[in-house]
Structures are given as structure tokens and as C-alpha cells.
Amino acid sequence: MTAVTGAELVDSLVHSLFGGPIPLATRCWDGSGLPGPDDAPTLVLRSPRALRRFVYAPSELGLARAYVSGDLDVEGDLFEALSFPDALAQRPALRVSPKSLGQLIGPMLRTGILGPPPRPPVEEARPRGRLHSPGRDRQVISHHYDVGNDFYALLLGPSMVYSCAYFESASSTLEQAQEAKLDLVCAKLGLRPGMRLLDVGCGWGSLVLHAASRYGVQAVGVTLSTEQAQLARERVRAAGLADQVEIRLQDYREVVDGPYDAIASVGMAEHVGREQLPGYAARLYALLAPGGRLLNHAISRGPAAGPDRPNPRSFLARYVFPDGDLQSLATHVAVIEDAGFEVRDVEALREHYALTCRAWVQNLQARWDEAVALTSAGRARVWRLYLAGAALSFESRRVGVNQVLAVKAPSAMGKPGGADPLPLRRPAWGQSAGRG
Numbered sequence: 001m002t003a004v005t006g007a008e009l010v011d012s013l014v015h016s017l018f019g020g021p022i023p024l025a026t027r028c029w030d031g032s033g034l035p036g037p038d039d040a041p042t043l044v045l046r047s048p049r050a051l052r053r054f055v056y057a058p059s060e061l062g063l064a065r066a067y068v069s070g071d072l073d074v075e076g077d078l079f080e081a082l083s084f085p086d087a088l089a090q091r092p093a094l095r096v097s098p099k100s101l102g103q104l105i106g107p108m109l110r111t112g113i114l115g116p117p118p119r120p121p122v123e124e125a126r127p128r129g130r131l132h133s134p135g136r137d138r139q140v141i142s143h144h145y146d147v148g149n150d151f152y153a154l155l156l157g158p159s160m161v162y163s164c165a166y167f168e169s170a171s172s173t174l175e176q177a178q179e180a181k182l183d184l185v186c187a188k189l190g191l192r193p194g195m196r197l198l199d200v201g202c203g204w205g206s207l208v209l210h211a212a213s214r215y216g217v218q219a220v221g222v223t224l225s226t227e228q229a230q231l232a233r234e235r236v237r238a239a240g241l242a243d244q245v246e247i248r249l250q251d252y253r254e255v256v257d258g259p260y261d262a263i264a265s266v267g268m269a270e271h272v273g274r275e276q277l278p279g280y281a282a283r284l285y286a287l288l289a290p291g292g293r294l295l296n297h298a299i300s301r302g303p304a305a306g307p308d309r310p311n312p313r314s315f316l317a318r319y320v321f322p323d324g325d326l327q328s329l330a331t332h333v334a335v336i337e338d339a340g341f342e343v344r345d346v347e348a349l350r351e352h353y354a355l356t357c358r359a360w361v362q363n364l365q366a367r368w369d370e371a372v373a374l375t376s377a378g379r380a381r382v383w384r385l386y387l388a389g390a391a392l393s394f395e396s397r398r399v400g401v402n403q404v405l406a407v408k409a410p411s412a413m414g415k416p417g418g419a420d421p422l423p424l425r426r427p428a429w430g431q432s433a434g435r436g
Contacts (some may be wrong), residue, residue, distance in 0.1 A: 003110075004107040004110075004111070005028065005030060005032035006028030006029055006030045006032050006045060006111065006268075007026055007027075007028050007032035007033050007034045008032070009051065009107055009108065009111065009113065010022065010026055010028065010045065010051065011034060011035065012028075012103075012104055013051065013054075013055075013104065017158065021034075021178070021406055022036070022043065023036065023040065023083060024040050024041055024042065024043045024081060025036065025040050025041070025042040025043065026042065026043050027042055027043070027044050027045070029048060030047045030048055031043055034097070037075075038062055038272045040076070040080070041076030041077050041078070041080050041081040042074070042075040043072065043073075043074060043081065043162065044070055044072065044073040044074065044075055045066075045071070046070065046071055046072070047071045047111040048111050049066070049069070049071045049111045049112075049118050050066040050071035050072040051108075052112070052113050052114070052115060052117070052118055052270070053065045053066040053069070053071065053072075054090070054107075054225065055113065055114070056067060056117045056118075057313070057346070059313065060145035060314060060315050061313050061318060062316060064315035064318070064319060064385065065118075065120055065121060065124070067385055068121045068123055068124075068319065068378045068381050068382055068385070069118075069121045069378065070377060070378070070381070072429050078361075078384065078385075078388045079222075079388055079391065080390060082385075082388060082389055082392055086243075088402050089280050092102065094113075095324065095426050098420075100121055101128050108282055112119035112157070115140060115269055117159060118230055119131065120318075121375075121378050122378065123319055123376070123378045123379050123382050124318045125140065125143045125318060125319065125322040127139045127140050127143070127322050127323060128129060131273065131323060132272070132273040132275070132276050134209065134251050134253065134254075136323070137251070137271065137323070138224050139322075140271070140321070140322040140323050141223075141225050141271065141376060142224070142225065142226070143322055144204070144321060144322075145203075145223075145225035145227065145228055146163045146189075146225055146226055146228075146348055147375055147379060148227070148374050148375055149204070149227050149230075149231045149233060149433070150374050151226075151371060151379075151413070152376040153364065154202070154364070154367050154370060154371055154374065155360055155363055155364055155371070155383065156363070157174055157175055157178075157363060158175060159175055159179065159206060160203070160204040160205075160206050161178040161181065161182070161203070161206045161207075161234075162203055162204075162267065163181070163203075163266050163267035163297065163429065164181065164297070164349050164352050164353040164356050164401050165177030165178045165180070165181050165352060165353075165355070165356040166178075166180040166184050166221065166349065166352055167178065167180070167355050167356075168398045170355060174356070174359040174360075174363075177241070177352070177356070177359075179354070181311070182206065182210040182211075183210075184209055184403075184429055185207060185264055185295055185403075186210065186211050186214065186215050186308040187427075188293070188295050188345065188403065188405050188429050188430050189262040189264060189293050189295050189405075190262070190293055190420050190422075191211055191215040191262060192215065192216065192217075192420075193215070193216030194217070194218070195215075195217045195261040195262060196217065196218050196219075196220070196259075196260045196261045196262075197211050197217045197218070197219040197220070197260065197261065197262045197263070197264065198219075198220050198221075198222070198255065198258075198260040198262070198263045198264070198287060199211075199219060199220070199221040199222070199263075199264045199265075199266070199270070200222060200252045200255075200264065200265040200268050201223060201252070201265060201266065201267060202221025202222060202223050202228075202232060202247065202264065202270025203221075203223060203225075203228055203267075203429045204228050204230070204231050204232050204235065205221055205231070205232030205233075205235050205236060205245070207221070207264060207266065208220070208221040208232075208236075208245050208247070208333055209239055209241065209245065212241050212244040212245045213241060214240060216244075217244070217261075217262075218244055218245075219244060219245045219246070220245075220246045220247075220248065220255075220257075220260075221245070221246070221247050221248070222247075222248045222250040222251070222255060223247070223248075223249065223250075224250075224251060225247070226249060227248075228249050229248070229249040229328075232247040233247045249307055252268075252280070252283060252284075253279075253283060253288060255283075257287070258286065258287035258288065259287065259288060259289035259290075259292070260287055260289060260292065261288075261289050261292050262288075262294075262295075262296070263272050263284050263287060263288050263292070263293075264294075264295045264297075264392075265284065265294070265295070265296050265297065265298075266295070266297040267297060267298070267299070268298075269296060269298040269332065270298055270299050270321065270324055270325070270326055271321070271323070271324060271325075272325070272399075273325045274325050274327055274331070276287060277278055277327065277332075277397055278330070278335055278338060280335075280425070281335045281336050281338070281339035282339045282340075284339070285339045285341060285408060288408045289408070290353075291407065291409075291410040291421075292338070292407070292408050292409065293405060293406070293407050293408075294341060294402045294404075294405070294406045294407075294408070295404075296332065296336060296403070296406065297401070297402070297403045297404075298332055298401065298402065298404075299326055299353075299399055299400070299401045299403065300326060300327060300328055300329045300331075300332060300399065300400045300402055301326045301327060301328050301398075301399060301400075302350075302393075302397045302398045302399050302400045303397060315373065315385070315386070315389075316386070317434045319382045319386070320382065320386045326399065329346070329348075329400065329402050332402070332404055333346065336404060336406050337406075340405050340408065340409070341406035341407065341408060342406060342408075342409065343404060343405070343406045344405050344406060344407055345403075345404075345405040345422075345426065345429075346403070346404050346405070347402065347403045347405075347429070348399075348400055348401070348402050349377050349401050349402065349403065350394050350397070350399075350400040350401055351389060351394070351395075352401075353401045354392075354394035354395045355395045357387045357388070357390045357391035357394065358391045360383060360387050360390055361374050361387045361391065364375050364380070364383060364384055364387070365384070368380065371383075385400060407422070
């Protein structure tokens with residue numbers, strides 16, 4: 001009986017499952033390989049387990065498990081290689097004839113591809129409890145954010161801002177673009193000395209530090225991440241701003257000390273969940289002073305994203321953002337309006353987030369060995385795959401990111417509260433930041 005090589009099995013499996021070849025070069029554990037298009041990246045299968053993972057989960061989840069575990073690797077341009085799952089997704093999956101399957105079972109058994117399902121990598125999340133309950137939300141936030149402040153410093157750079165930057169041009173540095181984004185948020189909120197600012201999902205404190213030092217506000221930042229809160233407090237003390245900035249380890253639903261003159265929610269609404277969004281918006285409305293402004297900055301589903309519902313078996317759901325739930329811009333605006341806000345400005349920043357993600361990938365790859373030492377090889381692989389895929393998703397319009405500026409109506413007496421009234425014409429927000 002002629003032995004079947006790993007490359008022949010890969011080719012047969014992919015043709016049987018998806019009706020076409022792999023658009024990449026392939027090299028297998030036994031030294032066999034398949035050529036790809038000119039200059040194509042090479043998919044490296046280091047073990048038969050890579051195929052076994054895909055057999056048990058013939059989707060992006062199986063490929064992700066193989067990559068995170070190190071059973072599968074990519075040599076060459078990762079961004080280009082990520083077209084492989086997209087190509088598979090365009091094909092009708094799992095249409096295998098009994099005859100084709102019968103011909104593959106023997107070779108798969110002999111090479112170790114068939115067997116007990118491999119354990120998922122330890123980096124895969126399985127949160128417990130009621131969906132979006134405070135306890136479960138703390139678990140999923142910890143899974144993503146409590147992976148080491150030193151790791152995030154390596155990834156994000158000195159700004160420690162983990163949200164879409166605001167680029168003047170593609171040649172702007174990440175630090176320049178992140179400072180511009182912080183100024184953009186402060187300008188839209190109309191911050192001035194003495195105002196109270198609430199930052200919902202404050203991360204490592206970059207926005208509240210910027211608003212306090214540059215605009216003279218009194219700021220409160222809340223986060224569910226223990227490690228974020230710890231470092232944010234250290235940064236506040238080091239900046240000498242302890243009398244202006246308070247960092248709380250607190251759920252936004254537990255904030256009761258309103259009113260605030262301005263509220264920022266940057267990259268937090270994605271964690272809330274569709275069913276909880278009305279309560280989220282109502283809570284922020286109740287905490288805001290009459291006339292005050294809300295800046296809601298959130299990733300949204302784009303027109304090419306497919307069904308408007310989370311996929312619990314996706315790579316993002318299992319490894320990156322458990323319970324994450326992206327909604328359309330229309331949903332975000334409707335929820336904010338239904339809570340009583342007047343929406344005054346919407347700005348799409350999709351291209352900016354693609355540039356941001358590519359900059360983060362560059363940071364990660366430039367210090368790869370250090371990133372692995374700070375977390376684990378699997379965790380570093382999760383972030384590289386996630387950020388490269390995110391850049392491509394923003395570029396292909398599958399997801400977007402938008403800043404929605406809304407105002408709570410002034411009091412019945414007609415006295416404006418909170419921020420100054422908005423100008424009659426839409427300002428160039430990124431150029432009109434007035435500083436206290």
C-alpha cells in the first residue's frame with residue numbers, strides 16, 4: 001500500500017470539504033509540501049494535530065486552535081495568509097460524499113489525524129454564569145485585559161491607549177495619532193476646567209490623565225480590570241494628579257455619584273451586549289447633567305459583516321472577546337436616542353482603526369520574543385492573529401468604528417448645564433480643542 005503524504009492528505013481534505021485548493025503554499029510535518037501562487041505565504045503544519053483540530057472544528061475555530069497551539073504556523077505575510085479562512089468561508093462547507101470520506105479514513109487513521117479530539121489551547125475562554133451578569137462580565141474582562149500590563153505596554157506603546165487612534169496621515173506615528181484621538185474626544189465633550197468627567201471603561205487611565213492635565217477637569221475612570229486599575233492609579237500618582245483623578249474598580253452599573261458634566265465611553269459598548277444596551281444608555285443618561293455631552297465610541301458591524309448576531313464558535317468569541325456583541329451604527333444611535341439623548345454628531349473612523357491595528361501588529365512582531373516571555377507563546381499568537389484579522393476586517397468594511405456625540409437636554413428653566421452649547425456649524429473637531 002502506497003503511503004500517503006501529509007500534503008496529499010491536506011489537499012484531499014480541503015478539496016473534499018470545500019471544493020477547492022488552498023490558496024497558499026503548504027509544508028507538512030513529514031517534509032512533504034504543495035506549491036502555492038507566486039510569493040504566497042507558506043502554511044506550515046507541524047503536526048497531524050493541526051488537521052485533527054480542523055476535522056473536529058472545520059471552521060475558523062479549528063484553524064485558530066491549530067495556530068494558537070503552535071500545531072500550525074505561517075511563514076511570510078500573515079495579512080495575506082488570512083485570506084485563507086475567508087476563501088474557505090465563501091465555499092459550502094462539509095459536503096463530503098460517503099465515498100470520498102471512506103477513501104480518507106484509512107490514511108487519516110494511519111497518520112494520526114483521526115483520534116480523540118485534542119484539548120483546546122489553555123488560552124480559550126469558557127466563562128461561567130448568566131450572560132452579561134456583573135460576575136460574568138468581570139470574568140470576560142479579566143480574560144482579555146488582565147494578561148499583564150507589561151505585555152500591553154509592549155503592544156500599545158507609551159500612550160497605553162487601547163482604542164482607535166486618529167491619524168492626520170498614514171505617516172503619523174502611533175503616539176501622535178493616539179494623542180490626537182484623546183484631544184478629539186476632549187474637544188467633542190467640550191471639556192473645560194472644573195467640569196466632572198466620567199470615563200466608562202477607562203483602561204489604563206490615559207483619557208482621564210489627558211483630560212485632567214490638559215483640560216483641568218475632575219475625572220473618574222471606572223474599569224472591571226484589576227490590572228488596569230492598578231496601573232492607572234500608579235500613573236495618576238506619578239503625574240501628581242491624585243487630587244483630580246480617581247480610578248475605580250467598578251461596574252458602570254454601580255456608579256451612583258452623578259451628575260457628571262461629560263461622559264466618555266470609548267471601546268466599552270462592545271462588551272455590553274445587545275439586550276443590555278438600552279439599560280446602558282439609560283444609566284449614562286441618568287448620570288449626566290442637563291446639557292452635558294456623551295461621547296460613545298464603539299466598533300460596529302459593517303455592511304459586509306453578515307448576520308447581526310454573535311457567533312459563539314468564532315475565534316473572537318473563544319479567544320479574544322468572550323460575550324462580545326457588535327451592533328450596527330443604526331442600533332447604537334437608536335439606543336442612545338431612545339434613552340432621551342439628542343444625537344448631534346456621528347463620525348466614522350474605520351480607516352483609522354485599520355492603521356491602528358497594523359501599528360499594534362508591528363509593535364508585537366518587533367518584540368516577539370519579549371511578548372512571549374511576558375505572557376505565553378499561545379497568548380502572543382492570539383493577539384497577533386486577532387489584530388491582523390481586525391486590520392483586514394476594517395479595511396474590507398466588515399466592521400467599522402464610530403464616535404456618536406449626544407447631548408442631554410438642558411433643564412426646563414432653559415439654563416444650559418455641563419458643556420458649552422454646540423456651535424451652529426460643525427467644527428473641525430480635531431483642530432479646535434480648547435485647553436484649560
